[in-house]
Amino acid sequence: MADLNTRISDFLWANLNEKHVNGKKDAFWQSLRDTGTELWLDTGDIEEAEANWSPEMSALTTNNTLLNNEIQKGIYDIFISEARHIVHELPLETKVKEISFMLNARHGLRLASKFGGFVSVELHTDTAHDIKAIEYYGKRYHEICPDQFIIKVPYTAEGLIGARRLKEAGVRINFTLEFSARQNVIVTRAAQPDYVNIFLGRIGALMMDNKLGDGSGAGEMAVISSQNWVTAFSAQNQSQTKLIAASLRHYNQLDLLAGTDVFTMPPKIAAAGRQSLSGKFTSRTHENYDVSIYPSGKDAGIEKFWEVDDKVLSLAQRLNQQLPLTGPELVHIAHEEGCEDMFPSLTKEEKATISSDGKIPVFSKWQQKIMSGKIAPDTLLTLAGLASFTADQAMLDQRILNIID
Numbered sequence: 001m002a003d004l005n006t007r008i009s010d011f012l013w014a015n016l017n018e019k020h021v022n023g024k025k026d027a028f029w030q031s032l033r034d035t036g037t038e039l040w041l042d043t044g045d046i047e048e049a050e051a052n053w054s055p056e057m058s059a060l061t062t063n064n065t066l067l068n069n070e071i072q073k074g075i076y077d078i079f080i081s082e083a084r085h086i087v088h089e090l091p092l093e094t095k096v097k098e099i100s101f102m103l104n105a106r107h108g109l110r111l112a113s114k115f116g117g118f119v120s121v122e123l124h125t126d127t128a129h130d131i132k133a134i135e136y137y138g139k140r141y142h143e144i145c146p147d148q149f150i151i152k153v154p155y156t157a158e159g160l161i162g163a164r165r166l167k168e169a170g171v172r173i174n175f176t177l178e179f180s181a182r183q184n185v186i187v188t189r190a191a192q193p194d195y196v197n198i199f200l201g202r203i204g205a206l207m208m209d210n211k212l213g214d215g216s217g218a219g220e221m222a223v224i225s226s227q228n229w230v231t232a233f234s235a236q237n238q239s240q241t242k243l244i245a246a247s248l249r250h251y252n253q254l255d256l257l258a259g260t261d262v263f264t265m266p267p268k269i270a271a272a273g274r275q276s277l278s279g280k281f282t283s284r285t286h287e288n289y290d291v292s293i294y295p296s297g298k299d300a301g302i303e304k305f306w307e308v309d310d311k312v313l314s315l316a317q318r319l320n321q322q323l324p325l326t327g328p329e330l331v332h333i334a335h336e337e338g339c340e341d342m343f344p345s346l347t348k349e350e351k352a353t354i355s356s357d358g359k360i361p362v363f364s365k366w367q368q369k370i371m372s373g374k375i376a377p378d379t380l381l382t383l384a385g386l387a388s389f390t391a392d393q394a395m396l397d398q399r400i401l402n403i404i405d
Contacts, residue, residue, distance in 0.1 A: 004087070008098070009144055011086050012106050018114035021050050028279035029056035035259040035283045042247050042264040044070045044107060046114060052267040059118035060111050061174070061264050063152065064125060064389040067104060068396040076103055077403060084404040092405065099400050100124055100393070101137060105144050112148040119145075120174045122152045125390040129327060134162030135169075142171040150194065152176045154389075155183060155382050157327035157334075157343055163191040164323055167239075174244070177385045179203060180305045180378035181226040182312045183342070188233045188241045190319035195242050195262065196230060198223045201249030202359060202381050203305055210363035212297030217289040218305060219249075223257050225306035227285050230261075233316070251276055259283025300363065301341075304376050311338040341376040344369075346383075354380070355387040 029039060033056050040059040041049050044066035070076070080099055087098045101124065108121040121141055127133035138151045150172040153163040163173045173193035178184050184196045200219025207213040223245045234241040242261035248254065251273035254263065258281040265273075293302055315337040324330045334343040346354075353365055361380045369375045 004089075005140060005143075007086055008102060011083065012102060012109060012144060016109055016113055018110050020116060021053050021114055023053045023055050023057075026054045026056060026274075028274055028277075029054045031279050032056075032254060032258060032263075032281045035281050037258060037260055038242070038262040040118075040120075040244075040262060040264045041270065042066075042266045044111075045267070046110065048267045049111070049115065052270050053115055057115075057117065059120065059150070060115060061120035061152075062104070062107065062111070063120075063122045063176070064396070065392045067107060067122065068392040070107060071103060071396050071399055076106075077399075079103070079106065080400055080403045092401075095404065096397050096400050097124055097126065099404070100397060101140070103396070103400075105141060108141075108149060109145060112145055118148050118150050118172075120150045120152050122176075122389075123154070125154075125386065125393040128154050128156050128386060129158045131158045131162045131165070131327070134159065135165050138162065138166040138171055138173075139169060142166075142169075150174045153191075153193070154386055155187065156386070157330040160187065160190045160319070160330060161323055161325070161327065163187075163193050167192055167194075176246075177382050178226075178378075179381040180222055181229050182304060182308045183378055183382070184226045184243065185229050185233060185308050185312055185316050186319065186342070188230050188237070189316035190323055192237045192239065193241055194239070195244050196226070197244045197246040198226050199246045199381070199385065200253070201247055202385070204249070205360050206363070206377060206381060207293075207297065207302065209360045210297075210300075211294060212300050212302060212363060213291065213293040215292075217291040218302060220253070220256055220287075220289045221291055222305040223260055224285060224287060224289070225308070227260055229308055255281065256284060256287070256289070259285040299371055300367075301370050301376050304341075304378055312342075315339050315342075341370075341373050342379055344375040344379060346375075351383075351387075354383050355391070357384065359384050359388045 039057040043049050044062040083099045083102050087095050104121050108119045111119045141149050141151050152174045153159045155177040167173050174195040175187050175193040178197050187196050203219040204215030208215040227243045230243045244262040245257050245260045246264045248269045254273040331343040361384050
């Protein structure tokens with residue numbers, strides 16, 4: 001397999017002729033950087049990134065959805081056809097996964113070469129509950145581009161364990177699909193990655209779509225709370241963990257959340273902010289934003305997006321002291337500590353419901369479980385996000401299959 005990995009790496013680096021983009025220095029983005037915020041573009045579209053890139057920006061991030069968007073354009077069909085000859089001896093299912101890995105790595109290399117910054121690359125969704133696969137593919141990404149690749153690992157019990165092992169092996173980790181401060185307390189203490197996330201836009205969307213509130217303030221509160229918890233606990237670790245305010249939904253969040261460790265900005269949001277805001281930024285990391293919750297949302301557990309209770313702190317400390325060897329062991333420990341709603345036990349039917357609802361779950365289907373402490377809104381969004389990525393990954397895999405089979 002080592003010989004195959006070498007051949008794959010050579011294939012990925014071959015004919016990489018991206019013209020480097022420098023961009024022009026911009027006082028607007030420098031003012032935001034001066035608050036302490038790193039600026040990342042949230043896109044896999046190279047032309048879109050080039051139109052918005054500035055020297056003040058330091059990274060780009062992709063995911064299963066963004067990569068699938070690029071693959072479905074057909075721009076990698078020839079690459080896929082050529083890649084099948086590199087992995088011809090593998091079983092068909094393994095061959096598809098390898099080519100998917102190669103597509104992620106090749107596109108990541110193109111972004112890294114063109115823009116010169118870090119690039120977050122995503123694992124195949126089939127690895128989400130497989131510690132060995134997380135380690136194996138995470139290390140392979142790192143070996144291909146150790147100076148620029150950051151490996152995204154999803155919020156699962158196995159992800160926590162796999163990410164910690166990768167981090168201890170010297171791999172940069174962007175731990176993804178978190179939606180609350182309490183999730184990030186667990187991740188910062190247990191996995192100790194380089195980056196954690198709050199996908200704040202979906203918090204407001206959950207409230208609006210389910211008529212639990214008008215959506216204002218909730219995502220911002222989750223970011224501010226998470227930033228302060230992560231900063232505090234990161235100081236107790238051997239290396240720093242930074243918080244990403246992920247996939248901003250409105251340009252005014254550039255101002256409202258200035259001073260957060262990292263922004264990942266869709267190009268349209270970056271462009272709108274550059275056009276509409278004054279560019280006079282100050283840190284807002286100690287703001288206390290109002291959250292509008294309707295009467296229908298009073299028992300919805302919305303406060304769990306930004307509140308961290310003693311049970312969570314106890315679980316975080318226990319996992320920090322000794323991380324278990326398997327995902328089921330970690331889930332058992334979470335239940336022992338009274339945090340079942342963070343790692344719930346779901347039936348096959350419930351998992352299917354999450355997948356069918358899309359990125360924003362239908363709250364009424366989960367209200368009883370939420371009220372009984374069996375699941376929580378942040379957990380629902382994590383599960384829905386992973387299910388959505390899985391669907392996009394399946395589309396990407398199917399395109400590969402159509403070409404190579």
